[in-house]
Structure formats: C-alpha cells, structure tokens
Amino acid sequence: MSTAADEWWRTAVIYQIYPRSFADSSGDGIGDMGGITARLGDLAALGVDAIWLSPFYTSPQKDAGYDVADFTDVDPLFGTLADFDAMVGRAHELGLRVIVDIVPNHSSDQHAWFQAALAAPAGSPERARYIFRDGKGEAGELPPNNWESVFGGPAWTRTVHADGTPGQWYLHLFDSSQPDFDWSNPEVLDEFDRVLRFWLDRGADGFRVDVAHGLIKADGLPDFAVADDANSMGGDEGPQSPYWAQEGVHEVWRRWRSVVDEYEGDRILAAEAWVVPLSKMAKWVRSDEMHQAFNFAYLETDWKAADLRAVIDESIEEFAAVGAPSTWVLSNHDVVRHASRLALTADNPQGHGIGPRTEGLPDPVVGLRRGRAASALMLALPGSAYVYQGEELGLPEAIDIPDEARQDPTWFRTEGERYGRDGCRVPLPWRTDAPAYGFSPTGQTWLPQPSEWALLARDVQEDSPSSTLSLYRSALSLRRELGLASATLEWIADAPAGVLAFRSGDIEVWSTIDPGVEVALPDGEVLLASSDVTATIPPDTTVWVRR
Known part of the structure; x- marks a missing residue:
C-alpha cells in the first residue's frame, strides 16, 4: 500500500x-x-x-x-x-x-434478473433482488407511495401478469426502464x-x-x-x-x-x-x-x-x-x-x-x-x-x-x-x-x-x-511543474472586493470575478492568463503570476 x-x-x-x-x-x-x-x-x-x-x-x-x-x-x-x-x-x-x-x-428492465423477477410470483427470491410492492387502494391501483422519478413523473410502474391482469408495482428512481435494486x-x-x-x-x-x-x-x-x-x-x-x-x-x-x-x-x-x-x-x-x-x-x-x-x-x-x-x-x-x-x-x-x-x-x-x-x-x-x-x-x-x-x-x-x-x-x-x-x-x-x-x-x-485548448495544456503542464495540486493555499489579505487572490507554492493566482471588477496586475512573470492582460487584469479573468 x-x-x-x-x-x-x-x-x-x-x-x-x-x-x-x-x-x-x-x-x-x-x-x-x-x-x-x-x-x-x-x-x-x-x-x-x-x-x-x-x-x-x-x-x-x-x-x-x-x-x-x-x-x-x-x-x-x-x-x-x-x-x-x-x-x-x-x-x-x-x-x-x-x-x-x-x-x-439500478439495472435495465432487460437485465436477466429483472426479466426473471417479472416472470416470478410476488414474494419470490427473484423479486427480492428489486423493490416490488403491492399498491395502495381497494385493488392496488395506486402506487405504494408518492415518490417522483428524477426524470419526472411517478417513480413506480405497475406490472401486468401474463393474463393481462395488473400486478405489483416496482420502484425506479430514474426511468421506468431502470428498476432499482434492493441493496438489503x-x-x-x-x-x-x-x-x-x-x-x-x-x-x-x-x-x-x-x-x-x-x-x-x-x-x-x-x-x-x-x-x-x-x-x-x-x-x-x-x-x-x-x-x-x-x-x-x-x-x-x-x-x-x-x-x-x-x-x-x-x-x-x-x-x-x-x-x-x-x-x-x-x-x-x-x-x-x-x-x-x-x-x-x-x-x-x-x-x-x-x-x-x-x-x-x-x-x-x-x-x-x-x-x-x-x-x-x-x-x-x-x-x-x-x-x-x-x-x-x-x-x-x-x-x-x-x-x-x-x-x-x-x-x-x-x-x-x-x-x-x-x-x-x-x-x-x-x-x-x-x-x-x-x-x-x-x-x-x-x-x-x-x-x-x-x-x-x-x-x-x-x-x-x-x-x-x-x-x-x-x-x-x-x-x-x-x-x-x-x-x-x-x-x-x-x-x-x-x-x-x-x-x-x-x-x-x-x-x-x-x-x-492551449490554455488547458499550459495550465495542466504548469500545475504539474509547480506542484500546485499538493501546495497549501494562502489567501492574499489585501485583495480588493470582488477578486479572489491566493498564493500557492511559488505563484499567486488572481481572479477578477464580480461584475466590472478590474485590478492592477501584480509585479512578476505572468505564467498563465485566461484573457489578455496589460497593466490591469480585466473582468472575468484569471492569471497565474510568479513573483
């Protein structure tokens, strides 16, 4: 290890x-x-x-x-x-x-387990791999609860027996073609x-x-x-x-x-x-x-x-x-x-x-x-x-x-x-x-x-x-070269409002974020800039500077 x-x-x-x-x-x-x-x-x-x-x-x-x-x-x-x-x-x-x-x-409803579950009776080991429940109402015509699918609509679908009569309901937090496993x-x-x-x-x-x-x-x-x-x-x-x-x-x-x-x-x-x-x-x-x-x-x-x-x-x-x-x-x-x-x-x-x-x-x-x-x-x-x-x-x-x-x-x-x-x-x-x-x-x-x-x-x-593409290549290369991923972040205390500025290893990172915010470009070597910079860092821009 x-x-x-x-x-x-x-x-x-x-x-x-x-x-x-x-x-x-x-x-x-x-x-x-x-x-x-x-x-x-x-x-x-x-x-x-x-x-x-x-x-x-x-x-x-x-x-x-x-x-x-x-x-x-x-x-x-x-x-x-x-x-x-x-x-x-x-x-x-x-x-x-x-x-x-x-x-x-969940699995697909075409998974062998779920097809076996559909063919098996209520209470069977095959159905126990998923979440099947009887419905509410006089004839089980209502879903077991009010849960909604992530994709919209109810999170329950009712099964139909081979003879066309309705059966139990199964849970699917996503699409009806994605029945949930029972992880118990x-x-x-x-x-x-x-x-x-x-x-x-x-x-x-x-x-x-x-x-x-x-x-x-x-x-x-x-x-x-x-x-x-x-x-x-x-x-x-x-x-x-x-x-x-x-x-x-x-x-x-x-x-x-x-x-x-x-x-x-x-x-x-x-x-x-x-x-x-x-x-x-x-x-x-x-x-x-x-x-x-x-x-x-x-x-x-x-x-x-x-x-x-x-x-x-x-x-x-x-x-x-x-x-x-x-x-x-x-x-x-x-x-x-x-x-x-x-x-x-x-x-x-x-x-x-x-x-x-x-x-x-x-x-x-x-x-x-x-x-x-x-x-x-x-x-x-x-x-x-x-x-x-x-x-x-x-x-x-x-x-x-x-x-x-x-x-x-x-x-x-x-x-x-x-x-x-x-x-x-x-x-x-x-x-x-x-x-x-x-x-x-x-x-x-x-x-x-x-x-x-x-x-x-x-x-x-x-x-x-x-x-x-060049921005990403440069950022990834410098990130590795400068050890930024394992460095300690230290916020720069006097950075203006609306700006994020911190030290990481040998560099300073400055980001002008809030609307209309500009800041003077710090002295040093600009290693990376997300937009063109001159004497100032314009709005919506991040620069890496080695001082």
Missing part, C-alpha cells in the same frame, strides 16, 4: 469520456472503443493523468447506457471486450489510468463484488460510482415530496430524503473499498454524491470508504467571489478533516456546460437543461470568458480535478437542438417541460473541414452538432496560443 504522499489520485486530473460522443471509428454516428483508442494520444498530450469512461455496457440505451442489461460485457454499439482490453492497454502505454463507470442503484439483499451485494473484480482483473484502475448517495431506501418507504425547483439528483437543503444519503449506504462503500484494496496499483472509487453540506459529503471519502467525491457544491456555486471563496475554504477544511483531497469539477454529462452555465441569468436547477425557450440564456462571449477564467482558477486549487470532454475546447451548451432530435428521458417524461442533458452530450468536433467535424468518417452523429462548432474544432485550436 502506498503512502498518502505518492497516491496518484490525490493530485490527479481525470478526463471524462462520454463514449457515444467522443469519437466514432465505425461510422454509425455513435462513438466507440476504437474511436477512444485512436484519440488517447491527444489526451496524453493534453496532460491529464487518467480517463473516466461513462457506461459502455450491454444496454437497450434507453438512458444512454445508464440502463445496464449486462454489467460484465461491452455493448456491440461500442465494440467488444477485446476492444476494451486494447483501449486499456494503449492507455497504460501512454501513462493514463482508466476509470470505468459503474451503476449500482445479500445476493445483490455479492453480485456487485463479482462485477467489480471482473473489471479490476481486466486492468481497470477504479470506478466512478453512479448515484453513490442512493441505493439504500428508508424503512417503510415513506412518502416524500420534492420541491418543483429542486435539483433532480438531490443535494438541496431541506428535509432528509428517504432515498438519498441514507446512512446505510456507507456499509456498501466499506465493502467495496475492501474489494479494490485487494488489488495493487492504488485502484480507486470516486463518488457521484449530490449531498449537502460538504461536511456530510465528506463522509463518502473517509479512509475506509471512497477515495474521491465530486465537489458538486463547488460546481453549483455562482460566479461570485465571496461565494467561491467560502466554498473553497469549506471544501479544503471538510475534506482534509477526513484525510481526503477535494475533488474539483465544473462540468460533466449531467449539467449545463460551464462555458454557458456561468453566464445564465436565471435559475437553472441541475438536470433541467437549457434550450430555445429557456429564460436568461447566456451571452456566448461572456460565457466563454468566464468559463476560461473558472477553469484556470480550478486547476490552480490543491487536490484533484475532473475535466469533461470538450471543455478544453471551450464548448458551450448546444441550445438549438430540434425537438425531434432530443433523446434524454427527461425531455419525454416531462413532455418537453425540461430540456434535460442532451445539450452537454453533443459529439465532439475534432477537424473543422471533415464530416461531422471529424467525429465520424460518415458525417453521422447521434445528436446534431452546432454549425458554430466548426471554429472550435481541435485542429483549429491546436496551434493557436490564444485558444482554450
């Missing part, structure tokens, strides 16, 4: 790959393992330490692969197990570790031990754990009402949810930690846990549980200097109290890209997305400027960080996706009331003059790409010193 000083994950920058939108080698318009393998050199050149792949398992793709039908195989849409092995081998050759997504809260059943625990070992044996360096604050439901499944403006995945202040952040979930993570600790090479667990406050989120990264937990409190903080300073202080304090680094993040496959989100002028709860009819749509120039400044700020902070594919290109949210092209279950389950997450999942632009901007050799794409992305393609940005 390594010591804390050399555990790679404490200071790592991990790049999230959303496989269906990264690179398509087959020409069917959907990204795949071959496309990932072919582009790994670009990620090594970017300067990241590891990659995280969103689900690529066998799936009907009702929720873009988060509805898993077989947890130990690759969906033919993405390739084969041999393709996965080749990808891992190439990544390791390049010095990149590989984190795979795992989805323990030892058979479920044993099965996921097997799944973990399957991928660890194939060379996976760890797991990003989907819905890591879920799994355990309160005894009795009591009614619970969610506010209309609440985040879809929880993480709001208010009464304790009976299905999010239950204390019993920590026993599952202690068990998983013992599994990954059997393997050499610092294999890790990273939690997707939408939990507040940070003192509570830190429970997920205690020394016998997970290694990392995405800092969603930081991601959701408004572009305001005082608010950002408060969440940075709280993060460093609370995670350090349990011996863990803060794991910073600004974007992922479930939220509006931060090059747009930071310029929204109306509330936008997580999971709702944005589209043509959204109030307070962002100014793209302001959004990109703030996005670059926010990225340069985040990459100077101590701890680990995640980068979502395309943010290194400054990609904005795709807003004008035609209604008929949308695919997120949220869009359908809310009858178009919420746009959902399609806008942050549009396939990447690699080459400006190629079909599908180099994403696919045939020009096919599973979601349409905005025409303005031609100017953001990677080849356009490759040799431009002012591009967002």
Whole structure:
C-alpha cells in the first residue's frame, strides 16, 4: 500500500469520456472503443493523468447506457471486450489510468434478473433482488407511495401478469426502464463484488460510482415530496430524503473499498454524491470508504467571489478533516456546460437543461470568458480535478437542438417541460473541414452538432496560443511543474472586493470575478492568463503570476 504522499489520485486530473460522443471509428454516428483508442494520444498530450469512461455496457440505451442489461460485457454499439482490453492497454502505454463507470442503484428492465423477477410470483427470491410492492387502494391501483422519478413523473410502474391482469408495482428512481435494486439483499451485494473484480482483473484502475448517495431506501418507504425547483439528483437543503444519503449506504462503500484494496496499483472509487453540506459529503471519502467525491457544491456555486471563496475554504477544511483531497469539477454529462452555465441569468436547477425557450440564456462571449477564467482558477486549487470532454475546447451548451432530435428521458417524461442533458452530450468536433467535424468518417452523429462548432474544432485550436485548448495544456503542464495540486493555499489579505487572490507554492493566482471588477496586475512573470492582460487584469479573468 502506498503512502498518502505518492497516491496518484490525490493530485490527479481525470478526463471524462462520454463514449457515444467522443469519437466514432465505425461510422454509425455513435462513438466507440476504437474511436477512444485512436484519440488517447491527444489526451496524453493534453496532460491529464487518467480517463473516466461513462457506461459502455450491454444496454437497450434507453438512458444512454445508464440502463445496464449486462454489467460484465461491452455493448456491440461500442465494440467488444477485446476492444476494451486494447483501449486499456494503449492507455497504460501512454501513462493514463482508466476509470470505468459503474451503476449500482439500478439495472435495465432487460437485465436477466429483472426479466426473471417479472416472470416470478410476488414474494419470490427473484423479486427480492428489486423493490416490488403491492399498491395502495381497494385493488392496488395506486402506487405504494408518492415518490417522483428524477426524470419526472411517478417513480413506480405497475406490472401486468401474463393474463393481462395488473400486478405489483416496482420502484425506479430514474426511468421506468431502470428498476432499482434492493441493496438489503445479500445476493445483490455479492453480485456487485463479482462485477467489480471482473473489471479490476481486466486492468481497470477504479470506478466512478453512479448515484453513490442512493441505493439504500428508508424503512417503510415513506412518502416524500420534492420541491418543483429542486435539483433532480438531490443535494438541496431541506428535509432528509428517504432515498438519498441514507446512512446505510456507507456499509456498501466499506465493502467495496475492501474489494479494490485487494488489488495493487492504488485502484480507486470516486463518488457521484449530490449531498449537502460538504461536511456530510465528506463522509463518502473517509479512509475506509471512497477515495474521491465530486465537489458538486463547488460546481453549483455562482460566479461570485465571496461565494467561491467560502466554498473553497469549506471544501479544503471538510475534506482534509477526513484525510481526503477535494475533488474539483465544473462540468460533466449531467449539467449545463460551464462555458454557458456561468453566464445564465436565471435559475437553472441541475438536470433541467437549457434550450430555445429557456429564460436568461447566456451571452456566448461572456460565457466563454468566464468559463476560461473558472477553469484556470480550478486547476490552480490543491487536490484533484475532473475535466469533461470538450471543455478544453471551450464548448458551450448546444441550445438549438430540434425537438425531434432530443433523446434524454427527461425531455419525454416531462413532455418537453425540461430540456434535460442532451445539450452537454453533443459529439465532439475534432477537424473543422471533415464530416461531422471529424467525429465520424460518415458525417453521422447521434445528436446534431452546432454549425458554430466548426471554429472550435481541435485542429483549429491546436496551434493557436490564444485558444482554450492551449490554455488547458499550459495550465495542466504548469500545475504539474509547480506542484500546485499538493501546495497549501494562502489567501492574499489585501485583495480588493470582488477578486479572489491566493498564493500557492511559488505563484499567486488572481481572479477578477464580480461584475466590472478590474485590478492592477501584480509585479512578476505572468505564467498563465485566461484573457489578455496589460497593466490591469480585466473582468472575468484569471492569471497565474510568479513573483
């Protein structure tokens, strides 16, 4: 076992790959393992330490692969197990570790276990792997409780017997095609031990754990009402949810930690846990549980200097109290890209997305400027960080996706009331003059790409010193060279209001955040600037200065 000083994950920058939108080698318009393998050199050149792949398992793709039908195989849409092995081998050759997504809260309704459950009677061992209940009302015609799905609509669906008569109800916190496992059943625990070992044996360096604050439901499944403006995945202040952040979930993570600790090479667990406050989120990264937990409190903080300073202080304090680094993040496959989100002028709860009819749509120039400044700020902070594919290109949210092209279950389950997450999942632009901007050799794409992305393609940005790609490359290189991820942050006391300024190792980091704020450029060598600077640092700009 390594010591804390050399555990790679404490200071790592991990790049999230959303496989269906990264690179398509087959020409069917959907990204795949071959496309990932072919582009790994670009990620090594970017300067990241590891990659995280969103689900690529066998799936009907009702929720873009988060509805898993077989947890130990690759969906033919993405390739084969041999393709996965080749990808891992190439990544390791390049010095990149590989984190795979795992989805323990639920399976697909096409999973063999759930099909067996549907065919079995009430009270059977097959049904005990999931959460089946009799309905309320005179004939069981009402769902067992009032829980709502994350995607909108009821969280219960009633089964139908072979003779057409109605049966029990099953719970699905997400889509009706994603029934929840019953994690009080030892058979479920044993099965996921097997799944973990399957991928660890194939060379996976760890797991990003989907819905890591879920799994355990309160005894009795009591009614619970969610506010209309609440985040879809929880993480709001208010009464304790009976299905999010239950204390019993920590026993599952202690068990998983013992599994990954059997393997050499610092294999890790990273939690997707939408939990507040940070003192509570830190429970997920205690020394016998997970290694990392995405800092969603930081991601959701408004572009305001005082608010950002408060969440940075709280993060460093609370995670350090349990011996863990803060794991910073600004974007992922479930939220509006931060090059747009930071310029929204109306509330936008997580999971709702944005589209043509959204109030307070962002100014793209302001959004990109703030996005670059926010990225340069985040990459100077101590701890680990995640980068979502395309943010290194400054990609904005795709807003004008035609209604008929949308695919997120949220869009359908809310009858178009919420746009959902399609806008942050549009396939990447690699080459400006190629079909599908180099994403696919045939020009096919599973979601349409905005025409303005031609100017953001990677080849356009490759040799431009002012591009967002160059900014990320420089920031990642300097971050490693200067040891910023393991340095101690010290706030500069006399920084003007509206400005974040701190010392980290041998440099000072200055960010002008509040509207209209400018500050004199400190004396010294400017190592990095998110926007052009002269004698002053203009608004919405981050600079790194060696004094």
